[in-house]
Amino acid sequence: MHDTRTYTISELTVLLAGLEGVSFKPESKAEAYDWIEEQLSKYKYDRLRKPDKGVVRAYLRKYTSYSEPQLTNLIAKWRATRHVKLASYRRHAFASRYTREDILSLAKTDSAHKLLSGQATKHILERAYNVFGQQEYVRLKDISVAHIYNLRKTFAYREHAQVYIHTHGPKNTLGERRKPEPNGSPATCASILSTKVIQQMGRRVFTTLILWMRSPNGSW
Numbered sequence: 001m002h003d004t005r006t007y008t009i010s011e012l013t014v015l016l017a018g019l020e021g022v023s024f025k026p027e028s029k030a031e032a033y034d035w036i037e038e039q040l041s042k043y044k045y046d047r048l049r050k051p052d053k054g055v056v057r058a059y060l061r062k063y064t065s066y067s068e069p070q071l072t073n074l075i076a077k078w079r080a081t082r083h084v085k086l087a088s089y090r091r092h093a094f095a096s097r098y099t100r101e102d103i104l105s106l107a108k109t110d111s112a113h114k115l116l117s118g119q120a121t122k123h124i125l126e127r128a129y130n131v132f133g134q135q136e137y138v139r140l141k142d143i144s145v146a147h148i149y150n151l152r153k154t155f156a157y158r159e160h161a162q163v164y165i166h167t168h169g170p171k172n173t174l175g176e177r178r179k180p181e182p183n184g185s186p187a188t189c190a191s192i193l194s195t196k197v198i199q200q201m202g203r204r205v206f207t208t209l210i211l212w213m214r215s216p217n218g219s220w
Contacts, residue, residue: 006042009052012059024063030086032064036074037084046079098139103151105136107161110152115161118145 007015026032039045043056060071078084109124110116116124122145128134129141143151151157 009055012055016058016062019062023065025065033074033084033086036060036064037078040075040078041082045075098143098147098151100156101136102139103154103156104160105140106148106151107157111162118148121148
């Protein structure tokens, strides 16, 4: 806001009459809020007579283009706190509520119990504190199942959890026969003895794929 002068109520009335049909817009909401706070304090808004309050409100509305309900809300905030500030954005409490020590406790629990489901793990964490009185679980005792999975995705967890997360790929067909090739190549049978995909510390690791080829006469 660029109008930093102080007017009397009479001067404000004349100013507003001269600005009839002219509108202003602040560069940002933060700037508008700071300016409104400054004007309310400067004119001692809460001590003004009702007609004079109406003039100041019209002045604020002219320079901010805010609606009457918006100004009413901001003035109420100023009366309560003597400040008109933007509400600070607060992220979910995940980052601050659960500490690195909590993540390591979860990793230790998962390592000891071979990575159970989220619901089963939640039950174990509750018992660790409520039944056995282990103070390191004071925050984890109230953790949700969703947050358990969130913590398992963190770098600290992956560095300390000694667990394997098994995943299953497509089912293999053993001894699958194939049609002869058009050029007369003999048919073969492929027998896959073992395949497994595991996820270890966030990395996908493939075991050796053993593939045996059998000729049409049955020999390997």
